[in-house]
Amino acid sequence: MTKYLIDSNALIESSHNYYRPLCFSKVWDEIAKNSNVYMIKQVYDELTGSNDFVSDFVKNNFEDRIVEVDENTVMRYADIQNWLVKSKFWTQAGYNLWSDNEKADPWLIAMAKANNYVVVSHERKKPMMSIVRPSSKEPKITTVAEYFDVKVITIYQMLEELNFKEA
Structure with missing residues (x-):
């Protein structure tokens, strides 16, 4: 199965322009539940530094899906x-x-x-x-x-x- 690494702009642009959370909650549920979607610490830190939907979404769903640098x-x-x-x-x-x-x-x-x-x-x-x-x-x-x-x-x-x- 393919493993994905999400860049910050994919979540930010999607939440602001394409998949507004109130209208497309199933899209966000899919991203949240899919165990093949990950992020790196730098992206996690970029996204959790504010007080908005994306920040809360990442904190609630990706804290245990941060890929460690090897x-x-x-x-x-x-x-x-x-x-x-x-x-x-x-x-x-x-x-x-x-x-x-x-x-x-x-x-x-x-x-x-x-x-x-x-x-x-x-x-x-x-x-x-x-x-x-x-x-x-x-x-x-x-x-x-x-x-x-x-x-x-x-x-x-x-x-x-x-x-x-x-x-």
């Missing part, structure tokens, strides 16, 4: 950081946005690569990067994950793969 994940994280610099697709300012250990995105990709997870994110794919015009913006999960052969899907695709049906 040695293989640390090695993949180092690979990602090295590639970001060597690729020359980002300026130092762009790279710095992902070099903080608390930044969830590189850890999410590293964990997925190291432990065979599928990343669930609503980040949109950017056009091919260029070393001629490196970006000063932060790297995108989709761009980096593609290079490291990590599958990224939306929450809609995850629900389809889980055979979820809103009755």
Whole structure:
């Protein structure tokens, strides 16, 4: 069975724009009950720092589904950081946005690569990067994950793969 790692924006955007909790409670119940949906500590910390539906949802459903970092994940994280610099697709300012250990995105990709997870994110794919015009913006999960052969899907695709049906 496929294991999924959720990015913060998948839950935030879904709750605000697509699956409003009062109207789509069954979607949230499915995410809560499915034992193949996980998150990393950095995502958990990002989401539980506020006082809203997503924060309460994560506290109530994911505290025991935080995936612990292992040695293989640390090695993949180092690979990602090295590639970001060597690729020359980002300026130092762009790279710095992902070099903080608390930044969830590189850890999410590293964990997925190291432990065979599928990343669930609503980040949109950017056009091919260029070393001629490196970006000063932060790297995108989709761009980096593609290079490291990590599958990224939306929450809609995850629900389809889980055979979820809103009755």
